[in-house]
Amino acid sequence: MQMTRAKQQGVALFIVLVLLVVLTTLSLSAMRSAIMETKISANYQHKHLSFQAAENMQEILIALPVQEINFPVAVGAVQTDVITIEDTDQNVGSDLKIQGGLQLTNLGKRKNVKVAGNSIENEGLVYIADSIGQVTNTQAKTHTRVEVFRPTSFK
DSSP: OHHHHHHHTTHHHHHHHHHHHHHHHHHHHHHHHHHHHHHHHHHHHHHHHHHHHHHHHHHHHHHSOGGGSOOOOSTTOEEEEEEEEEEOOTTTOTTOOEEEEEEEEEEEEEEEEEETTEEEEEEEEEEEEEEEEEETTSOOEEEEEEEEEEESSOO
C-alpha cells in the first residue's frame, strides 16, 4: 500500500494545475470575446450616428426656405459648407462630436424632371446635394447624395 501512495504523490497537484490552465484559457477567451463585442457595438453606434447626421443635413436642406440657401450659380460650380452642424452627444462620450456638412453642385437647367416617378413640366436648376456625417475621433463617416430640383419657372 505504501508503494501506491508514493506513486500518487504530486498527481493531485498536476491535475489541479491542468484544471487551472484550462480555466484560465477559457476565461481569457471569454474576455476577448466580450471586448470584441463591445468594439463592434461601439462601431455600429458611431456608424449609425454618422448616418443620422448625414440624413439630418438632407432634412435641413428640404426644410429651409430657398432664400436662405446659398446655391451655386455657375454650371459645375460647387458650394461647400452650405449647412454645417456640430453636436456633442452625451451618449457617445464627451470626447466624441457628431458633425455634418452639406455641399451643392450645380448640374444646370433641366425641363420635364421626374420627381418620385411624376413628371414636372417646370423648368429649373438641378443640384446634387452631398451630405456627410461623421463622428470625430472615430472612423465613422457616412455620405449620402440626392438630386435637388429648384424651379425657375412655374406652369
